[in-house]
Amino acid sequence: MNVIFIENFQIYKRFVNVKTIGGIETNTLDVIKELKKRGHKVWTPSNQEEPEWVENGDVDIIAASTFDPLTYLQVSKYKKQFRENAAVVIHGHTTVEDLKGNFLPDMPIFNLIFKYWLKVLYGSAHLLITPSNYSKKCLEQIQTTMTYPIVPVSNGIRVEYFVEKESYRREFRKFLNQNYGVPKNARIILNVGLSWKKKGVDTFSEIAKNFPDYYFVWVGPINKNPDIEEAIKLKNVIFTGFYPDIREAYFGADLFLNTSYVENQGIPLIEAAICKLP
The missing domain is CATH 3.40.50.2000 (Glycogen Phosphorylase B;)
Known part of the structure; x- marks a missing residue:
């Protein structure tokens, strides 16, 4: 064709x-x-x-x-x-x-x-x-x-792309430690995606506020809005912006937290599952 x-x-x-x-x-x-x-x-x-x-x-x-x-x-x-x-x-x-x-x-x-x-x-x-x-x-x-x-028709995911490597977790932890001072043995709660309003940034920060001993890390391009400005006031909330290899984030985190109000499919949920991230 x-x-x-x-x-x-x-x-x-x-x-x-x-x-x-x-x-x-x-x-x-x-x-x-x-x-x-x-x-x-x-x-x-x-x-x-x-x-x-x-x-x-x-x-x-x-x-x-x-x-x-x-x-x-x-x-x-x-x-x-x-x-x-x-x-x-x-x-x-x-x-x-x-x-x-x-x-x-x-x-x-x-x-x-x-x-x-x-x-x-x-x-x-x-x-x-x-x-x-x-x-x-x-x-x-x-x-x-x-x-x-x-x-x-599902968007589809390249499953073979998400094969685990030992370096993924190490590199993500190193990135967080060097750029945000996050201890390498810290508990990381991850969300992935553009930080649109529909993604529930306000919910993400509200949960983080109740669990100060955990680090809540949002990986994905930043769409600046009042919810983000409020969220980053918390010491345990981090917005990394664009991250070059998303596999490092999935394999480097301890838990995936999706706070979206609406998703037409929710690719990050499926990717996290492929990476066996709870």
């Missing part, structure tokens, strides 16, 4: 000043890599010059995984251009519940805008793929008339 894969993660990363958008970006890159591995041709307009097969109109699928206005314009453009032979497949990783209070304040007017926007964007698809039955239910609720099928 010949696939145009639209992703504009650089827009989000500039907007919120982070190095990665998390699970949705990881999944997209994994899908693109796997498509190429299986012999399919993939063109990503955001970072590659247009190949000859696109110029010749030999396109089978127009795929997209981001939800910004540029993505919508690109999907609409290519859908019209290749309407005779290409199907539009959008990865509906994002829901209204997912966005509340993250990019904009959790207010009825903004949530209504998000609902309308996702309805318009996803309505341009011939097929919508979403990570779970839960996210499928959320997406069904924003449609007054269903114009496309919604199929739940």
Whole structure:
């Protein structure tokens, strides 16, 4: 197959000043890599010059995984251009519940805008793929008339990537000790992910406040907000920001604590389980 894969993660990363958008970006890159591995041709307009097969109109699928206005314009453009032979497949990783209070304040007017926007964007698809039955239910609720099928397909995880090495625990403990003064034999309670409002930073810090003898470490890009500012006042709470090898964090911690209010799949929970982190 010949696939145009639209992703504009650089827009989000500039907007919120982070190095990665998390699970949705990881999944997209994994899908693109796997498509190429299986012999399919993939063109990503955001970072590659247009190949000859696109110029010749030999396109089978127009795929997209981001939800910004540029993505919508690109999907609409290519859908019209290749309407005779290409199907539009959008990865509906994002829901209204997912966005509340993250990019904009959790207010009825903004949530209504998000609902309308996702309805318009996803309505341009011939097929919508979403990570779970839960996210499928959320997406069904924003449609007054269903114009496309919604199929739940797990984001998937590269299990072979999370094979334990003795150095992982040692390196993570060394990092925490050198940068934050955490004793190498300390009990580490870990959370992983972007520090969005939906991830429950306030709950994370509230639990930490009740267990002062344990260190609560949050690994992942920092989205500055009042909850984080309040949390870091505690001596046993640490936000590391982006960490280059997440395996070291999973194998270096003693317990995984997920405080999210909503997850469309919850990849860190599965990754922690693979690493046998309680």
